[in-house]
Structures are given as C-alpha cells and as structure tokens.
Amino acid sequence: FHMFKVKSLLMPFDAQKTFFSPKMLVNSSADFRFYIENQTRDDVSRKQVRIYQLYSRTTGKHVQILGKKINANGDDGGKYALLVVETETFGSHIRIKGKESGYYICMNKNGKIIGKPNGNNQECVFVEEYLENNYTALVSAKYKGWYLGFNRKGRPKKGSKTTQTQQEVHFMKRHPKGKVDPLAEFRFTTVTKRTRRARRLKHNPKTN
Secondary structure (H helix, E strand, O other): OHHHHHHHHHOOHHHHHHHOOHHHHHHHHHHHHHHHHHHHHHHHOOEEEEEEEEEEOOOOOEEEEOOOOEEEEEOOOOHHHOEEEEEEOOOOEEEEEEOOOOOEEEEOOOOOEEEEOOOOOHHHOEEEEEOOOOOEEEEEOOOOOOEOOEOOOOOEOOHHHOOOOOHHHOEEEEOOOOOOOOOHHHHOOOOOHHHHHHHHHHHOOOOO
C-alpha cells in the first residue's frame, strides 16, 4: 500500500488513472455507495413535524386517536383530534400520532386500523396521495392499495375493502378551530414593500 502511495505521488495524473485495478475501483464504488446510504439515512432521520386535524369527508367530523381505538367522530378542536404528523424529508411518507394519547395510527396485516404506542414499525407509515378535489388519501406504505378509511358511523374500514375513489378514504387537512398555521402567511407570499404596508395597516388600523 505504501509503495503504491509513493508511486502515485510521482506518476503523472493521466498515468495514475490507468494504475487502478478493477478490484480497487469496485472497493471505491462500494465506499461511495456506503457514504451515500449513510447520508441518506441521516437526511431521512430529519423529520418535519406539523400539528393539524384530518377532516373526514364521510362523517363530517375529524379523525381522533383515543389510544388503541381510532375513529372519525372527533369534534373540531377536540384534544384527541389534534394530530402530530411526522413527515420524512424525502417523499410524502408520514406517521400520524395523537397529540393527547401519544398513539400512532397503524394498519396490521389484516387491514385493521389500530393505535400503537410505537410508530417505528412500517405498518404505521402512510403515503399521502393528493386528489383533484382538494382531498387527501392515505395509503399504507407496507400494504399497497390499502387505504386509511372510515364508514359513515366513523368506524375504521378494513384496508382490503378500500379504494382511492371511495369517499370513506378522503380527508382534508384542517387547523384547529380558531388557530392559524404560523407558517401559512409566509409559505406562498413574497414579501415586498406593498405587503409590508398591508400588514402594518392590518395590525394597526386607522381610527377616525
């Protein structure tokens, strides 16, 4: 190894390129792949956490996590309807946890929706699918084609009996009653002199 190092320092750059053996190139490729995988894992570990409610199109109420039991009969602003949604950096894979109960929404191998205290299992990961009608569907990341859904009584539907076109699997993200997402104002707004002036007038209206 030391002899190769000395020779590589003395040899011209073009000659060095032809000196590497196929075995060394394979090792270098493996090292690079290992580095990329580690970097990817580090990036994925950085979660974006949001708190909001999931409005059910079927019941007209909100998904709530009571613990092991989950339904879609929650009131707007109800403590069990507040959801902590962890979004992975890459893609739209999410984990949904009840802010009050601390349990995650999961789907087991039978398609049953249950709450679990630990959301690290792949059964607790869902993929967001954005629909044309402004609703969102949540499909299991582990069991392809099985969706999170609730019937008219607010009870969970078996994943195997769901399809994306069913209203039972359509949800809308909502902020708690009387609360506004602090990032909403800045997400799609370009700040200019005009918008600054508009904000000042909004917060300090003139009185006659």
